[in-house]
Amino acid sequence: DSGVTQTPKHLITATGQRVTLRCSPRSGDLSVYWYQQSLDQGLQFLIQYYNGEERAKGNILERFSAQQFPDLHSELNLSSLELGDSALYFCASSALGYEQYFGPGTRLTVT
């Protein structure tokens, strides 16, 4: 157990809908990263937050947004969902940067 938690485990929703994924980092970790894992694209970095501030953006669509709250938990908001958004969404946290501790992931299915 890495200490990183994610909820929910599974999410099934329809196209056009909006969902929120939640991540709680390890105690003391200030950085949170979000990744999308799909069969054809592998693990794609979406966005990073550090102590409440956005630090880096990867291949994140404009329909997606994230934030990190004062208690350091983070939420990833996905809107106007499309079938292609079906994937595993992981968050990871780190203190030192190079070692990222991953959560168990949220499996999103868009029907």
Place this chain on the structure above:
Amino acid sequence: AQRVTQPEKLLSVFKGAPVELKCNYSYSGSPELFWYVQYSRQRLQLLLRHISRESIKGFTADLNKGETSFHLKKPFAQEEDSAMYYCALGYSGAGSYQLTFGKGTKLSVIP
């Protein structure tokens, strides 16, 4: 731009046979390379990083800057090594530290 290439999607070997998971990278700066592993139904976890030059679970990886490679090796594969392996390149920029992952190689060890 940084890139990590894992040419094999799937690698099957017999138990006791040597294993080599290939990873090539492209990065203009000084790279930091990692191998992450994801066992079935478990979260992604760090296996090893080049800077520590250690052996974890019998696996080693040497950074070859001339060939821009960081192949993962194990002399004798075990059934419990069956998993998804991701090579990752770490880099710092704009006040953040990020990882770029390859698409992963699924290792299947045949009993």
